[in-house]
Amino acid sequence: MQFQQLQYFVAVAETRHFTRAAEQVHVAQPSLSQQIKALERELGADLFLRARGNITLTDAGEALLPLARRILADTDTARLEVQELVQLRRGRVRLGATPSLCTGLLPDVLRAFHDRYPGIRLLIEEGGSHDLVRQLARGALDLALVVLPLPTPSPALTTVELLREDLVVVSSPDAPGPGEGGRTIRVADLEGERLVMFRHGYDLRELTVAACRSAGFEPDFAVEGGEMDAVLGFVRAGLGVAVVPRMVATGAGRGLRVTPLARPGLHRSIALAHRSDVAPPRAARELQRMLVER
Numbered sequence: 613m614q615f616q617q618l619q620y621f622v623a624v625a626e627t628r629h630f631t632r633a634a635e636q637v638h639v640a641q642p643s644l645s646q647q648i649k650a651l652e653r654e655l656g657a658d659l660f661l662r663a664r665g666n667i668t669l670t671d672a673g674e675a676l677l678p679l680a681r682r683i684l685a686d687t688d689t690a691r692l693e694v695q696e697l698v699q700l701r702r703g704r705v706r707l708g709a710t711p712s713l714c715t716g717l718l719p720d721v722l723r724a725f726h727d728r729y730p731g732i733r734l735l736i737e738e739g740g741s742h743d744l745v746r747q748l749a750r751g752a753l754d755l756a757l758v759v760l761p762l763p764t765p766s767p768a769l770t771t772v773e774l775l776r777e778d779l780v781v782v783s784s785p786d787a788p789g790p791g792e793g794g795r796t797i798r799v800a801d802l803e804g805e806r807l808v809m810f811r812h813g814y815d816l817r818e819l820t821v822a823a824c825r826s827a828g829f830e831p832d833f834a835v836e837g838g839e840m841d842a843v844l845g846f847v848r849a850g851l852g853v854a855v856v857p858r859m860v861a862t863g864a865g866r867g868l869r870v871t872p873l874a875r876p877g878l879h880r881s882i883a884l885a886h887r888s889d890v891a892p893p894r895a896a897r898e899l900q901r902m903l904v905e906r
Contacts, residue, residue, distance in 0.1 A: 615687060617651040618680040620644045621659060625677050628667045678750055685751030689893055703895040704733040708744040708756035710815060711840040713882065716859035717757070717775075721906055725899050732895045738839075740813045745769065748887055754896035757903075759815040760881040771883040772904060778858045779819070779878040781871040787850040796874040800827040806834035806852035808843050815880070820855045823878055844868065
């Protein structure tokens with residue numbers, strides 16, 4: 613099994629078209645088809661069902677695809693690791709983070725990293741912890757900032773807890789709502805309030821909904837489906853209140869009333885994750901050190 617064959621296989625699997633795949637990997641289409649057939653002979657199974665104008669993966673192809681993607685990603689990472697200069701003057705780091713962490717935690721750390729290593733490319737992928745864990749597992753990311761506990765704990769991932777952050781309630785200062793007069797509120801006080809809610813799959817959505825149900829009521833949504841910036845904008849406009857991390861509320865500037873939650877309050881634990889079976893590239897290890905020591 614050759615690296616080139618796996619590269620051609622993944623290209624066909626993603627484009628579902630032999631000609632477009634050949635263009636993508638810069639090879640003649642007959643050569644690509646021959647290499648795919650050679651790979652199928654070696655594996656003893658067809659990888660594609662070839663109907664007129666319709667290319668689909670067989671069961672064998674479906675099984676091979678995530679493994680092939682991981683091999684290609686690991687090979688690319690190894691190549692970059694070898695090419696990096698000793699002083700970390702070039703390279704890349706592929707970092708995943710939830711949108712709230714991109715807003716609150718990352719800017720200062722990434723600025724310090726960039727000032728120290730200006731030649732390192734920073735590739736940032738925003739997503740929920742569920743999506744980031746999947747991307748880590750298939751080798752598409754070097755590191756990810758995720759919310760604990762992980763949706764599906766796996767021995768294939770190593771996590772290091774970085775911080776435990778309070779959640780607060782934000783509302784428009786121009787609209788009546790919780791927290792007037794500077795007092796703290798309880799989760800139970802959100803009953804009857806219209807909530808601005810994040811999209812499905814967002815860690816903060818699941819945490820907030822679970823807390824409301826534990827307090828004995830079903831939350832009432834004024835609007836739902838947004839990312840962090842959209843949620844804060846809807847709150848400023850007076851559409852409702854939202855539960856957000858303290859560091860996001862603090863950095864959001866004017867136009868928000870920030871109300872702490874009374875003890876025991878709500879919290880979330882932030883961890884840095886990477887694959888257990890492959891050490892992150894050197895540049896990623898340096899960013900990891902800066903995040904842990906920040």
